[in-house]
């Protein structure tokens with residue numbers, strides 16, 4: 001497709017681990033090269049772009065000016081707000097993450113928070129949250145689509161981008177601004193171990209007989225009954241697997257505050 005036909009995308013990385021970019025790279029329907037050659041014009045993406053240093057800065061400035069009001073803005077990572085945002089500075093002018101996303105959001109046609117960090121704060125926001133990490137919607141005055149998940153699956157990222165590209169509007173959203181097509185059902189609703197839950201067959205400790213038989217992981221901390229995401233049906237890595245299939249319960253990674261309230265790794 002000609003450049004003029006493709007939707008410009010600016011992807012910013014704030015306080016994050018790059019897992020969401022890694023997830024995007026595993027897209028298969030369409031794959032990431034089809035996405036960037038046919039549907040989007042990837043103007044700025046720190047993990048994928050060839051440019052570095054001043055040239056990268058110029059590319060970003062150029063894209064924000066040239067495609068003012070037309071570009072999609074994707075943000076990966078929470079925004080640190082404590083000490084006037086000083087916990088995250090980027091580039092030669094030491095621009096804070098807060099200032100950067102406010103500026104980029106100004107000219108964006110739509111804003112997508114990719115992952116639980118940019119949606120709700122994520123692990124950076126775990127108590128006592130010394131950097132004041134927040135979801136980007138808390139510092140922006142425009143609507144933000146939240147793709148919860150640490151990371152969200154590549155299907156949920158590309159599906160949301162493609163929805164906007166194909167229909168020119170945003171998908172229907174749930175109470176946390178997550179697309180309903182992806183986050184409309186609980187993990188528990190479609191889990192392949194649900195039959196064992198219903199039959200009262202549970203893994204009691206990891207490595208026991210039930211674990212070998214693929215029993216339900218509820219008693220070893222699975223939060224699937226309280227978590228909205230399509231992991232059991234779409235899976236990850238080109239539909240290869242997902243946490244429960246791999247033998248570990250869901251830790252609620254697509255939910256606000258999962259890091260303090262749901263994840264079993266912080267319980268004694």
Ligand code: SF4
Pocket residue numbers: 015016017018019020076077114115116117118122123149150151152
């Ligand atoms: Fe990494 Fe998870 Fe944050 Fe994505 S949401 S950047 S995978 S910590």
Ligand code: SF4
Pocket residue numbers: 187188189191192193194195197215216217218222223224225244249250
């Ligand atoms: Fe529900 Fe988790 Fe058991 Fe699956 S493993 S049935 S999501 S409690």
Ligand code: F3S
Pocket residue numbers: 149150187227228229231242243244249250251252253254
């Ligand atoms: Fe996250 Fe639970 Fe899916 S931990 S990846 S929402 S199964």
